[in-house]
Structure formats: C-alpha cells, structure tokens
Amino acid sequence: xxxxxxxxxxxxxxxxxxxTKKATPVDLNESFGDQKARVAKLEKNPEAWFKFYFPNYYxxxxxxxxxxxxxxxxxxxxxxxxxxxxxxxxxxARTMMEVLFLTLTGKKHNVxxxxxxxxxxxxxxxxxKANLExxxxxxxxxxxxxKLGSWESAEFKTKDGKSxxxxxxxxSPRGTRNDAARPDVIxxxxxxxxxxxxxxxxxxxxxxxxxxxxxxxxxxxxxLLWIACGNIIHKFCCITEMA
Numbered sequence: 001x002x003x004x005x006x007x008x009x010x011x012x013x014x015x016x017x018x019x020t021k022k023a024t025p026v027d028l029n030e031s032f033g034d035q036k037a038r039v040a041k042l043e044k045n046p047e048a049w050f051k052f053y054f055p056n057y058y059x060x061x062x063x064x065x066x067x068x069x070x071x072x073x074x075x076x077x078x079x080x081x082x083x084x085x086x087x088x089x090x091x092x093a094r095t096m097m098e099v100l101f102l103t104l105t106g107k108k109h110n111v112x113x114x115x116x117x118x119x120x121x122x123x124x125x126x127x128x129k130a131n132l133e134x135x136x137x138x139x140x141x142x143x144x145x146x147k148l149g150s151w152e153s154a155e156f157k158t159k160d161g162k163s164x165x166x167x168x169x170x171x172s173p174r175g176t177r178n179d180a181a182r183p184d185v186i187x188x189x190x191x192x193x194x195x196x197x198x199x200x201x202x203x204x205x206x207x208x209x210x211x212x213x214x215x216x217x218x219x220x221x222x223x224l225l226w227i228a229c230g231n232i233i234h235k236f237c238c239i240t241e242m243a
Contacts, residue, residue: 017134023056024136039141050097053137057093073098077223082243084232091229103162104142111164111185118168122153124189125166173217182219188228197234207241
C-alpha cells in the first residue's frame with residue numbers, strides 16, 4: 001500500500017514530467033534535412049545545444065567560468081573536476097546538461113551518480129530520467145529513449161544502451177556495469193552532511209571509500225569523467241579532500 005510519502009513522490013514526478021513536456025515544444029513541419037542540419041549545428045556549439053534542449057534550466061546567460069568549465073569537460077575524455085561553486089550557480093544543472101550532451105552524442109555510455117544516501121541520489125538522478133523520458137526536443141532529435149523493463153528510479157537504460165545508476169555513499173558499487181562496460185562517468189553530488197562533518201574520522205572513512213571502492217569501478221583502459229559537485233560546508237569534508 002502506498003504511503004503518503006510515496007504519493008507525494010509520484011505527484012512530484014508527474015509534475016516534473018509534465019513541466020518538461022510543456023517546456024520543449026517541437027516544430028512538426030520541419031523537414032528531415034533541416035532537422036539534421038540544425039542538430040549538427042547545435043552539436044558544434046554546446047551552449048546553444050544546452051539552451052535549445054533545456055530551456056527550463058538554461059534560464060539566464062552563463063558566466064565565463066561556466067563556459068570554461070564546460071569546455072574543460074567536453075574537451076577532455078579523461079577528466080577530474082570538483083565544483084564547489086556557490087549555491088544557485090547551477091553546478092548540478094550544468095553538469096546534467098554536459099553529461100546528457102556526452103551520452104546523447106555517443107561519447108559516454110555508463111553514468112553513476114553518487115550522493116550521501118540512495119534517496120538523495122535518486123532525487124538528483126530524476127532530472128536525467130525525466131528529460132530522457134519526456135523532453136520532446138530530445139525525443140524528436142535523438143529518438144525515444146525509454147527502454148521498457150529497464151526504467152526504474154534508481155537505475156535505467158536507454159534504448160541505445162546508455163545506462164544511469166544512483167548510488168548512496170558507502171554502498172557497494174560492484175556490479176555497476178553496462179554489459180561489459182564499466183562506468184565512464186562518475187558524478188558525486190551532495191556527498192557531505194553536517195552530522196558527518198562533526199566527526200573527522202567519518203569523513204576520512206568516506207573519502208577512503210570514494211578514492212578506493214568508488215574510483216575502482218572505472219575501467220583502466222577507457223577514459224573516465226569524474227565531476228564532484230558540492231558546497232564546502234566544513235574546512236574538512238569530502239569536497240575539500242577531493243579538491
């Protein structure tokens with residue numbers, strides 16, 4: 001039987017999907033040739049790509065440091081970056097746009113998103129899932145993404161084989177594979193908690209898990225994109241240690 005929290009989550013998800021659909025109308029009269037030319041032009045200009053496919057996230061012009069961060073990520077297949085940007089500077093939203101650009105254009109295939117617990121990881125993965133499921137512009141230009149039977153809140157796979165998985169800190173990342181492929185994108189977001197930051201040993205233990213168990217899920221032969229987003233909530237926390 002569904003709890004009140006379950007019902008709230010379902011209602012929130014439905015609203016999220018509906019908002020995504022409404023924000024992304026498409027031109028049904030566009031010719032196939034014009035569509036292909038438009039998509040090719042957008043893919044050569046990531047900022048224009050972000051603005052077109054994510055109008056409900058790209059609500060103001062980015063600053064120079066936003067653009068520079070994106071250039072670093074898209075230019076380097078093997079890359080490690082910590083984004084301890086201030087609140088409301090779109091660190092999670094920009095990361096999502098970058099990762100979906102890389103997956104939809106075939107440059108990355110297996111995404112692992114890690115937060116301080118599984119519920120938060122699922123919440124942070126929700127925009128990825130909603131856009132792949134309901135963003136009309138993505139569906140129109142890149143095809144239907146939903147793969148029936150592989151579309152859960154904590155783990156889902158697109159029709160063309162791109163996989164996304166949510167993981168809580170401390171959980172075993174073993175088995176995080178897309179067929180034979182290990183993760184080629186590891187995202188860390190909202191990893192620190194105020195409670196844990198009061199105990200230095202707990203931070204040390206979590207950092208050890210990040211650097212050993214989590215990092216070890218990668219392939220040694222394929223490039224890995226690692227982005228950690230989070231506020232510096234204490235002088236000694238996971239974000240400062242990763243930085």
